[in-house]
Amino acid sequence: MPESNLSFFGRLSVALGSFFAILGDGELAANVRRLREGGFAAAAAAPAAAPVAKPAPAPAPAPTVIKEATPDAALQLLGLLQRNARFVDFVEEDIAGYADADIGAAARIVHEGCRATLRDHFSIRPVRSESEGSRVTLPAGFDAAAVRLTGNVVGEAPFSGSLTHRGWRVEEVKLPQLVKTHDARIIAPAEVEL
Numbered sequence: 001m002p003e004s005n006l007s008f009f010g011r012l013s014v015a016l017g018s019f020f021a022i023l024g025d026g027e028l029a030a031n032v033r034r035l036r037e038g039g040f041a042a043a044a045a046a047p048a049a050a051p052v053a054k055p056a057p058a059p060a061p062a063p064t065v066i067k068e069a070t071p072d073a074a075l076q077l078l079g080l081l082q083r084n085a086r087f088v089d090f091v092e093e094d095i096a097g098y099a100d101a102d103i104g105a106a107a108r109i110v111h112e113g114c115r116a117t118l119r120d121h122f123s124i125r126p127v128r129s130e131s132e133g134s135r136v137t138l139p140a141g142f143d144a145a146a147v148r149l150t151g152n153v154v155g156e157a158p159f160s161g162s163l164t165h166r167g168w169r170v171e172e173v174k175l176p177q178l179v180k181t182h183d184a185r186i187i188a189p190a191e192v193e194l
Helices: 008-024 024-045 072-085 088-093 099-120
Strands: 122-128 137-138 157-164 168-173
Touching: 072 088, 088 099, 099 122, 099 168
Parallel strands: none
Antiparallel strands: 122 168, 137 157
């Protein structure tokens, strides 16, 4: 449909759009006033000025996407810790009746198994390379997910303080692949001796 012959709804759409555009743009409002007062002919005779480019508005920050974590990998790791270190058995045991020496001996076995499992299936490195206790300076824009500030936190970066924990970062995960029929919720099957 030619622009000079817009339908009622087409004109209504243009009118509503123009109304809100004029409310938001003072220069457009002044041009519309000139047009309505007869300045159209003079504006049409004059060469069209190049439109002034307005700076693009800053893009809106991307919305935070929360993804649902599936429990399979966590269950798989728990199963590996149980198989190699009897981790769940140790944690679920009521240790109130045991002597400290007995608990320490059991903890040593669990520790060795847990450590071996982590080293077999994860590449874990410190977040910070400095020794604990050393003085560090965090510049503006430091990674707040990798470094947590504690103590009397006031002002803005740069921050100087003492490194109390180097932190840990997983660089690689090497969990075994699961077959579809595997039920990851069974972290240790029941055992029946015949």
